[in-house]
Amino acid sequence: MVQELVSLNSLLAGQSARVGKIVGRADHVHRLEEFGIRGGTKVQMFQPGNPCIVRLAGSKFCLRADDLLRVFVRPS
Amino acid sequence: MPPASEQAAWNVALIGNPNTGKSTLFGAMVGVHQRVGNYPGVTVEKKTGEYTFEDGRYELVDLPGLYSLAPRSRDEMVAVDLLIPRRADAAPVDAVVCVVDASNLQRHLYLVSQILELGLPTVVALNMLDVAGDHGITLDATRLEQRLGVPVVPLQANRRIGIEPLRTALASIVGQASRAPESPFPEAFQREVTQVESELADRPVSESENRPLPRYLVERLLLDVNGYLQGVLLGEDDRESAQRVAQSRARLQEAKLEIPGVETASRYGWAEQILEGVVTQPREYRRTTSDRIDRVLTHRFWGMLLFALVMVVLFQAVFSWAEPLMGLIEDGMGMAGRWVESGMQPGPLRSLLVDGVIAGVGGVLVFLPQILILFLFIAVLEDCGYMARAAFLMDRVMVRVGLSGKSFIPMLSSFACAIPGIMAARVIENERDRLTTIMVAPLMTCSARLPVYSMLIAAFIVPNHTFVFGLLSLQGLVLTSLYVLGIVTAVVAALVLKKTILRSEPTPFLMELPSYKWPSARTVCFRVLQRGWVFLRCAGTMILAISIVVWAALYYPHDSETVEPPFRQRQEAVETRLEALSADDPAGAELKAELVRIENEMAGAYQRQSVLGKMGQWIEPVVRPLGWDWRIGCAVLASFPAREVVVATTGVIFNLGEDFDSEAEEDGKLMRARLRAATREGTDRPLFTTPVALSLLVFCALCAQCAATLVVIRRETNSWRWPAFTFSYMTTLAYLGAMATYQLGTWIAGL
Numbered sequence: 001m002v003q004e005l006v007s008l009n010s011l012l013a014g015q016s017a018r019v020g021k022i023v024g025r026a027d028h029v030h031r032l033e034e035f036g037i038r039g040g041t042k043v044q045m046f047q048p049g050n051p052c053i054v055r056l057a058g059s060k061f062c063l064r065a066d067d068l069l070r071v072f073v074r075p076s
Numbered sequence: 077m078p079p080a081s082e083q084a085a086w087n088v089a090l091i092g093n094p095n096t097g098k099s100t101l102f103g104a105m106v107g108v109h110q111r112v113g114n115y116p117g118v119t120v121e122k123k124t125g126e127y128t129f130e131d132g133r134y135e136l137v138d139l140p141g142l143y144s145l146a147p148r149s150r151d152e153m154v155a156v157d158l159l160i161p162r163r164a165d166a167a168p169v170d171a172v173v174c175v176v177d178a179s180n181l182q183r184h185l186y187l188v189s190q191i192l193e194l195g196l197p198t199v200v201a202l203n204m205l206d207v208a209g210d211h212g213i214t215l216d217a218t219r220l221e222q223r224l225g226v227p228v229v230p231l232q233a234n235r236r237i238g239i240e241p242l243r244t245a246l247a248s249i250v251g252q253a254s255r256a257p258e259s260p261f262p263e264a265f266q267r268e269v270t271q272v273e274s275e276l277a278d279r280p281v282s283e284s285e286n287r288p289l290p291r292y293l294v295e296r297l298l299l300d301v302n303g304y305l306q307g308v309l310l311g312e313d314d315r316e317s318a319q320r321v322a323q324s325r326a327r328l329q330e331a332k333l334e335i336p337g338v339e340t341a342s343r344y345g346w347a348e349q350i351l352e353g354v355v356t357q358p359r360e361y362r363r364t365t366s367d368r369i370d371r372v373l374t375h376r377f378w379g380m381l382l383f384a385l386v387m388v389v390l391f392q393a394v395f396s397w398a399e400p401l402m403g404l405i406e407d408g409m410g411m412a413g414r415w416v417e418s419g420m421q422p423g424p425l426r427s428l429l430v431d432g433v434i435a436g437v438g439g440v441l442v443f444l445p446q447i448l449i450l451f452l453f454i455a456v457l458e459d460c461g462y463m464a465r466a467a468f469l470m471d472r473v474m475v476r477v478g479l480s481g482k483s484f485i486p487m488l489s490s491f492a493c494a495i496p497g498i499m500a501a502r503v504i505e506n507e508r509d510r511l512t513t514i515m516v517a518p519l520m521t522c523s524a525r526l527p528v529y530s531m532l533i534a535a536f537i538v539p540n541h542t543f544v545f546g547l548l549s550l551q552g553l554v555l556t557s558l559y560v561l562g563i564v565t566a567v568v569a570a571l572v573l574k575k576t577i578l579r580s581e582p583t584p585f586l587m588e589l590p591s592y593k594w595p596s597a598r599t600v601c602f603r604v605l606q607r608g609w610v611f612l613r614c615a616g617t618m619i620l621a622i623s624i625v626v627w628a629a630l631y632y633p634h635d636s637e638t639v640e641p642p643f644r645q646r647q648e649a650v651e652t653r654l655e656a657l658s659a660d661d662p663a664g665a666e667l668k669a670e671l672v673r674i675e676n677e678m679a680g681a682y683q684r685q686s687v688l689g690k691m692g693q694w695i696e697p698v699v700r701p702l703g704w705d706w707r708i709g710c711a712v713l714a715s716f717p718a719r720e721v722v723v724a725t726t727g728v729i730f731n732l733g734e735d736f737d738s739e740a741e742e743d744g745k746l747m748r749a750r751l752r753a754a755t756r757e758g759t760d761r762p763l764f765t766t767p768v769a770l771s772l773l774v775f776c777a778l779c780a781q782c783a784a785t786l787v788v789i790r791r792e793t794n795s796w797r798w799p800a801f802t803f804s805y806m807t808t809l810a811y812l813g814a815m816a817t818y819q820l821g822t823w824i825a826g827l
Contacts, residue, residue, distance in 0.1 A: 058180045
């Protein structure tokens with residue numbers, strides 16, 4: 001079953017998801033991708049909120065979502 | 077090609093993502109033989125170190141931590157320039173050590189892929205295998221080495237495991253011919269790069285260098301859409317080249333090769349192939365100790381509470397632990413002054429040494445304990461990984477003034493001194509956020525304001541007023557309000573700047589939270605000493621120079637012909653009367669006191685006709701609305717180069733003649749008494765009423781009285797425009813604030 005895309009911010013603590021789509025200016029999106037957050041990567045919410053803390057592979061990073069940059073994910 | 081002589085060293089660049097243990101590895105490789113300098117022409121710190129291995133000398137450069145070799149800021153351009161020199165005089169790099177974090181190899185291979193494309197001899201240092209193990213990740217280093225085609229050395233830099241193998245691997249590759257560069261990009265993209273490369277072939281890489289742009293930079297020109305690199309490489313005027321780049325991008329877009337998405341897709345695609353069968357990821361990541369700590373420290377409530385606690389302890393330490401050390405330094409300076417005084421004849425040279433050099437240098441040295449303690453805290457918090465959490469917590473607050481959590485560390489450092497604070501703003505990628513942070517950082521109450529505050533508060537705020545069962549004193553309350561005034565003004569100034577001249581789109585706030593670790597004593601000590609030294613050198617030389625200039629402005633022209641005659645007459649008259657009296661006549665003491673008074677009046681007259689005194693009288697109409705007379709104006713004017721000078725100049729100006737210096741231990745109290753006794757000239761109304769003292773305090777809190785800060789702003793922004801702006805806006809604010817305080821204060825007092 002194909003899950004619907006939801007905003008990364010709506011994940012609950014401990015919930016995992018795969019990145020579906022990143023919306024924002026090309027260079028901002030590029031930076032996020034260089035960081036390792038790109039379509040298909042598995043992420044796990046660590047601390048919800050804004051900014052939130054997300055786990056990605058062996059590392060954690062924090063990210064503030066605003067109108068300029070939004071990450072949409074498919075919860076798994 | 078081997079080094080030309082025994083003296084020449086192999087140049088090796090150390091590169092890697094932030095938080096990979098790169099600096100720890102650097103320390104382990106070179107030991108204490110490290111230097112900090114600047115890259116030519118820019119103020120980015122260049123950390124280099126040397127070691128010898130099997131009769132070869134190696135010079136290691138620790139580059140700033142990077143996620144990608146795509147320059148977006150000066151820091152990143154420095155790294156690119158070092159690897160692919162544009163300047164003819166820059167020594168090319170003989171080898172690259174790329175440090176990667178084994179617990180997140182896929183992301184780290186992104187940078188590796190960019191470095192391999194340069195074709196330089198490369199070693200991959202595989203660090204943090206222990207952390208990867210904790211996460212349940214296993215990997216096969218030998219297989220990774222085969223796939224990458226360059227040496228891979230597993231190591232644990234923090235425990236000095238694998239350092240010798242890394243040195244051996246480096247020795248085996250330096251001097252090798254460059255490898256054939258590998259490109260992970262699809263062929264259509266590579267063809268396009270080749271075409272643009274030939275189109276731009278007649279365009280020299282720089283004005284002095286007549287060779288074309290290296291291929292990697294051409295590729296970056298196509299990929300970097302934010303315009304930074306284009307500005308650096310092509311400048312504003314080269315429309316033709318810019319046009320070619322734009323056309324090429326359009327062609328790529330048509331061929332369904334998204335710019336810049338093609339880069340991440342290609343490089344991660346390559347990384348996946350490399351890692352296939354090399355790394356096994358666990359199904360579920362194990363909970364690490366870091367995670368458990370973060371549950372509390374990044375918690376919305378408990379995290380904030382602990383953060384507040386950390387800040388309280390930090391400031392408590394800065395102000396109370398430093399106290400005894402500061403007292404020791406002050407005593408030492410006082411002793412040095414008396415020693416010089418007792419050993420020299422009075423005259424310009426003695427005056428210069430005591431009032432200029434010792435008072436000036438002492439003024440700086442006194443802050444050193446506070447600054448070292450603050451840096452110690454910052455270094456420990458940074459090294460253990462807490463600073464990133466603090467930035468995360470503060471982002472929620474900072475975003476309201478239009479900045480991000482990354483502006484927090486510069487602001488915090490500015491409580492010790494604005495200079496390191498402004499330098500710490502380098503980590504902010506958004507140029508306008510960085511500028512805003514730099515502009516408001518000098519409003520934070522730095523330690524140089526403290527002596528000014530304590531002098532005036534001690535003299536004019538009634539000490540025995542306490543509230544809340546004696547827990548709060550009026551003096552403490554005034555001091556706290558001055559700190560709050562600085563913070564509030566900074567917040568408002570940041571808001572206004574971000575809404576007007578520095579308006580920009582917010583940059584996404586994205587930051588890695590490194591795993592917690594025990595701070596390494598070596599790293600912390602080194603950082604504290606290094607920053608302390610930078611402060612001493614920068615502020616010390618500047619303040620020494622200023623002290624001498626201020627001293628000279630108060631001493632010269634020292635024209636005894638015009639100043640002394642009227643006093644000489646009175647002096648002689650009193651002396652004749654004194655001689656006529658017998659030795660035990662009680663009137664003798666009275667006459668002697670009269671002589672001291674004349675002496676002081678003469679010193680005052682000398683000051684009035686000194687260069688600075690004339691300037692003070694000249695600006696008096698300007699400072700009158702603030703409740704000041706020419707003497708306060710003078711003291712403030714003299715302290716524009718360095719605000720801590722205000723204490724010294726106030727002392728000199730309010731007739732603390734040389735006679736009083738011998739009673740140095742009583743100096744503090746005497747100064748207070750003198751200030752309280754000061755009257756408006758020609759009247760017996762006290763000069764320093766509470767509104768006047770408060771107006772002076774507010775002025776000192778808001779004014780840009782620090783030449784060193786302005787010079788650093790000039791260095792960091794590469795233009796005189798920003799220091800000029802900072803100076804004007806802060807001085808205007810200070811003037812208006814002081815005027816409002818005085819006028820309001822007098823009005824309230826008159827009610």
